[in-house]
Amino acid sequence: MRIVSGIQPTGKPHLGNYLGAIRNYVRFQDEAEAAGGQSLYFLADLHALSQPHNPAELTAATREMVATLVACGLDPERCILFNQAQVPQHAELQWLLNGTARMGWLNRMTQWKDKAGKDREGQSVALFTYPVLQAADVLLYQATHVPVGDDQKQHLELARDIAQKFNFDFGNGTDIFTLPDPIIPPDTARILSLRDGSAKMSKSDTSDMSRINLIDDADTIMQKVKKAKSDPEPLPSDPGGLEGRPEARNLVGIYAAMAGTSVADVLRDFGGHGFGKFKPALGELLVEKLAPINARFVELVRDTEALDAILAKGALKARDLARPTLAAAYAALGLVRG
């Protein structure tokens, strides 16, 4: 079992990242260890270059993201935690895979279409080739499983297509790359924006009110939940009644996920009550569950040297693991190296 996944150090990590991905990172750190495997988690700082960015903010956000991941339960002694920029093999393998990935495949990516919108000509090349770097990120380590939220499912399918074509074209009967399987949490694969029931909660949303940041203080969390978009109807008594009510379903789903219970159980307690009663309960639950993460983050983020040391140590291990696969890819392509 080799688990690999990444998160962009852009903006502040939020509840969607936590429930869709980070919580699974922690779970699979434990499972991989128990199975005698390994887990690798990286900060996708190279991916951050696909959008206009401020260099000083990227540096600060990278350290904040390490602190957040450790505060959420990743243990750098038990998993490999690093940033792409310190492992040049990611960018190298991307270039090798650029020869295999097809323009048509990339053109079909919904994230590219959504982010580029009508201005395709004005986008960076990096935004277009983003999924090829993402394929390199996981194929480089022969990942078997990749914990991600729903929005990354299509990119992972593309990584499998690239791996399959590369193996077929250049493998000479052997598999250079393992085909990775996504691990998508069944109930929290897509946490929605608090302001718009048709959009996912996202770091890049211009409104901070659209998301609960993992390091928001108690007052801010209560305020954001209170202002979250809902509807005037009371909550139903069973999950079927949430049909066609995306905001209500989202808030109830968040409650269930954070309480470690089912949507049906939450509705058993709150069915028939309006949001005037449900929202304060949800706010308090979030404050209670996020308080330890918040406290640990505040402690960790002060020590930038310790955070940099975590990344340097992780990068050393990642570079070692990446070497054989990259060498095999170079050789398969017939590239001569000394």
Ligand code: AQP
């Ligand atoms: N709303 C979400 N619900 C469930 N999972 C989510 N993920 C992201 N948003 C949700 C998962 O978190 C991991 C890291 O993804 P990311 O760094 O791309 O985070 P983001 O919030 O999506 O960041 P951006 O910069 O705001 O990107 P866009 O603009 O694409 O939304 C991934 O596993 C992701 O699935």
